[in-house]
Amino acid sequence: MDEHAFWYMTRSAGFVAYLLLFASVVFGLTMTTSFIQRLVPRYRVYDLHRFLSLLTLSVTVFHVLIVLPDGFFGFTLRELLVPFASPYEPFFMGLGSFSLYFMAIAIGAFYLRPLVSYSLWRTLHYTTFAVFVLAVVHGVGAGTDTGATWATWLYAVTGLVVFNLVVWRVFWGRSHGIVSKPAETPAPQRSAGIAPSAEFADNL
Amino acid sequence: MKFKRQGGLKAGILAMTLGLLAVFFGVVKSEPGISAGSEPTPTLTATPTTQPTTSNSRIPQRQATPTQGQTTPPQATPAMRQAHTRTRAS
Numbered sequence: 001m002d003e004h005a006f007w008y009m010t011r012s013a014g015f016v017a018y019l020l021l022f023a024s025v026v027f028g029l030t031m032t033t034s035f036i037q038r039l040v041p042r043y044r045v046y047d048l049h050r051f052l053s054l055l056t057l058s059v060t061v062f063h064v065l066i067v068l069p070d071g072f073f074g075f076t077l078r079e080l081l082v083p084f085a086s087p088y089e090p091f092f093m094g095l096g097s098f099s100l101y102f103m104a105i106a107i108g109a110f111y112l113r114p115l116v117s118y119s120l121w122r123t124l125h126y127t128t129f130a131v132f133v134l135a136v137v138h139g140v141g142a143g144t145d146t147g148a149t150w151a152t153w154l155y156a157v158t159g160l161v162v163f164n165l166v167v168w169r170v171f172w173g174r175s176h177g178i179v180s181k182p183a184e185t186p187a188p189q190r191s192a193g194i195a196p197s198a199e200f201a202d203n204l
Numbered sequence: 205m206k207f208k209r210q211g212g213l214k215a216g217i218l219a220m221t222l223g224l225l226a227v228f229f230g231v232v233k234s235e236p237g238i239s240a241g242s243e244p245t246p247t248l249t250a251t252p253t254t255q256p257t258t259s260n261s262r263i264p265q266r267q268a269t270p271t272q273g274q275t276t277p278p279q280a281t282p283a284m285r286q287a288h289t290r291t292r293a294s
Contacts (some may be wrong), residue, residue: 004233008229008233009225009229010223011228011232012226012227012228012229012231012232013225013228015224015228015232016221016224016225016228019224020221048214048217050212051217052217055218055221059221059225066228085281088216145232145235150231191287197253
């Protein structure tokens with residue numbers, strides 16, 4: 001096994017987690033559009049959105065923990081989990097920690113939906129945007145591949161896509177009464193288990 | 205049934221994720237300047253994990269002052285000695 005295998009693994013997992021996060025955010029932003037609905041039924045998009053989010057969290061946790069056996073830094077679990085406790089780039093690593101925690105909150109909100117009010121759920125779900133911004137800044141600031149051309153393009157293209165989608169979604173949402181008009185709280189669908197109600201999905 | 209059909213798609217996403225991990229593993233491994241020297245860059249930029257601290261850096265360090273009874277007179281300079289001689293002579 002390569003001497004630096006763990007180091008390569010944490011770096012590659014960081015990029016994959018970032019791309020999965022990007023895909024999940026894009027899914028979330030576009031799932032209510034007619035374009036996506038024509039391709040895939042909404043309940044499937046919602047299910048995939050949640051699946052992608054869980055996969056993102058899993059790969060992110062892998063990205064964090066796989067660096068522990070790496071011998072170069074000798075990171076401790078505390079240094080990785082406590083924000084700004086890292087000896088390497090403490091500020092940017094701290095942002096990465098916050099990104100992980102906010103991601104856990106946003107994903108937890110999927111399951112809290114039947115228990116909390118719609119506005120609280122929505123607020124919790126909006127932490128996803130903070131997660132994405134924090135992940136970008138963490139990747140650019142703490143990533144050792146940031147200087148590589150492909151990494152620069154990757155951050156630039158994904159960042160621009162999400163930024164444009166957010167701007168578009170805000171205007172689109174306003175024109176469809178989503179931003180200004182909070183939705184009614186849907187009844188939890190115990191029988192379906194996974195699929196949200198139609199009106200709930202409408203207002204995601 | 206509807207959701208079971210998604211199983212294949214999810215398995216595909218999972219397989220794609222593993223494939224991406226492998227691809228990025230190869231990419232970062234071949235990144236020039238990082239793997240070439242067999243030492244990853246962070247070792248160059250990382251700050252030491254633990255600094256040996258023998259004193260609390262938040263407390264300003266005072267110059268050592270002699271305690272009472274241990275005072276030693278300042279070393280006389282040649283100018284002082286000359287002035288002293290002149291005083292005695294007058």
